[in-house]
Amino acid sequence: MMIDIVSPGTYTYGSLVLGGVLRDRGHDIKITSKLQSRGGTVLLSLFSTLQLLDPEIRQFVAARQNVYVGGPVGLCPEMVLGELDARAVVTGEGEDIIADLVESGPHGLPGVAFRQKGRIEKSPPRPIKSLDHVLPFIPDDLCRQNIRGANVYIETHRGCLGSCSFCQVPRFFGRSIRSRSIENIVAEVREMKRRGISRVAISGGTGSLFGYRNKVNREAFVQMLRSLSLILGKRNLSVPDMRVDLVDETVLQAVRDYTIGWVFFGLESGSDAMLKAMRKGVTVEDNRKAIELARSLGVKVGGSFIVGYPGESREDFEETMRFAEEAMLDDIFVSIAEPIPGTPLASQILQMPSEELPLYQEHRGEYKALKLTEAEARCFELMLHGDSCKPVPRATSNEQYDAYLCEAKGQGRDIKRVMTLLQKYREFLL
Ligand code: SF4
Structure with missing residues (x-):
């Protein structure tokens, strides 16, 4: 059977894995990051809610009969089927069902x-039995892809122990940890290297949960990094995402010795009240200690923050600014709180009057002339502040100033578009 896997803009890891499963089943597979197909069955891999509103993606789906959609958007299939004229949506992990789905259709599959007779039929997802999988399908141009410095993000495990209110990971993959075997990961990375992929990053919410069995399995984590580093070289391997309460000396030394030597902590806020509201499960003090530990071991520390979270006061935000200043992070990444479908944050925001959300409040402070909302202004201000709080502070150039402003405005605009979409499917998201 001729099957095109379309992963618009970026090759998602899931699209490569499903390509491998279908290739080994004997199908004629082509995978592309462009909106094009050869006329057969199409698997469309989406990674963001906004893609549902992309006119080109909508047109692409509308012009074809046999399009199946997968990705985290599957957490709200009513929304996907309401926006895209697709044949079916995969609502969970796809590896075990994808072949049956394209060969025989969606009836009876978990x-x-x-859609059937004007109604949406859906069945609960079933977690896949083993995460070890066949070699992924590797497109020739994957080696030219650049996602935050890596050609590709691979998965070593699924699930997260955390229950952060804004995050899809525990909702999509669950809160128990399932890991691949090191042999399976190594075989995949060897094949990627053979196909010209030089830089690999490890995704999966929190890297140190690899091999987790009732406690952090440091030995497994270290062995996995050491094995991959031997194949790729430490300059080409990264394991950026970490929870601050799941690192210790051994974990951080492995990051230093076998990867590019950076961690990216999800710090989110400098206010304990906000960390609690986000159900982060850690305190500002925990964040501080993890940063100090990493730095003392020679690991560079980046941190991500969320601003404009429901209930975030100006004082909470000032605490975040002070925290960033004290922490002197090597890099920071700022996001406006985004209601991702399927998360507690999405249902919380949908139940709040919009005037109570910083996303819709007019900013009347220092950046009033820029006509920003309060959430956009905080995003902009913290990005600017991040430059002056680095270990070696840098003056923000005019170009960088404009880029931060553009980024903050763009985030605000995109999240408002997502909000409008979510309002339309409110009954399925509460
Ligand atoms: S620790 Fe990270 S991956 Fe886990 S729930 Fe929180 S944000 Fe998501």
């Missing part, structure tokens, strides 16, 4: 949703 973890799919589809």
